[in-house]
Amino acid sequence: MKLRRDAEQVAGNADNPWTRPTPIGPTPNESFASSHLHSKHAMLAYKISGPLLRCACYASQPRAISVFRPAVSRLRHLSQQRVQYAQQQSGAPRPAHEQPHIPEEILRQAVDDAPNDTYTKFPNVRVRYLIPAIWALSVSGGIFYGLAYLEAKKELKTKQASTGGWLQAPQWSTRQRGPPTPTEVVTGAWTSLDPISRVTYGIIGANSGIHLSSFLMPRAWETLWHLPARNVNYTQFTSMFVHSGALHFFLNMYFLNNFMAPVGYSRLFEGSPYHTLSFYLSAGVLSGFAQHWTTLSTRIPFHRRPIPEIFIRSGGASGALFGILGVFCMQYPHAGLGILFVPIHFDAQYVLPAILLFDLVGIIRGYSFVNLGHAAHFAGGMLGVAYSYFDGKTNVWKPLVRHWKRRLQQS
Incomplete structure (x- = not known):
């Protein structure tokens, strides 16, 4: 689920020096971070037990927030200078009544102004919103258009094989075979899976490979996260495949493995792997843009946040997964959803x-108690509800497939 990475890593990205905040004060080793979460971590992890689906509502806890207070740092620096200077002098230290006094009003005003001072140290970046919106809509439409072509090609090939063409004589072989090779075992296991399971395990495999790259190629992996201030569009797609840690990755893939099959074989998708994959990827892209768009109204400090929203990057699959959740609750409104290890459940139509x-x-x-990617969650869930309510199969998918069938038959 899409977790908002702490800005400490954003600020420390050597490849993007313009995203690094200017140090404030003489203690550069202090961490200046915000573990504001772009969730995608607050997902429901389901396990199927008969007709009842049990779920665990997981919300990751943010790390301890270390707010860099310029005034406090300056005072600490002055104190360190005093100590160092005193060590060089001989004699006893001065009495307390001879120490310089800092007025309390100055201290209070400096501390109150610290977050604003911190905020102004970030570069003034103009974030684009219209171009990312056009990009997200175009890519989502392109995903549907391209996978509808594969669906039409598959249906025509199946029709030709069942109704026409020359019959091929069976090929007999008397060659002795030894035990199957590992490649043959894997290939046989893959071909024995049903179409929706192939989509599910394919997505899990892609997420696993990208998560593994965080250890092998960390610099390349960092570029897959979506950071609004970078003003790049491709990360609206790639950010749905990155995860902040093992727990984040496990919960997302556990949710995907439990939800994809009932959704893929619902009346909306009818077991079509291309249709199901089209919706999953499009929901991930559009929900990612929704989270990007919310930074338009949060470029000023909100609740005295020391780090602007445009410098907090996001990633995770929860936008797409909330889309799957929306379809599930619409297609199976009376399915029981409950919290894991809690002996109660509620109908999906109420959850x-x-x-x-x-x-x-x-x-x-x-x-105040948690910061999640609410826009991505809300957009993904609403996409699932709308696509199911307005019958995307009849009004979107089937017309695209028929369009490609006509073109393929004419060629």
């Missing part, structure tokens, strides 16, 4: 509105 309301409030005013 989804509660989750969306929680994220809507988070978008409008935020929460």
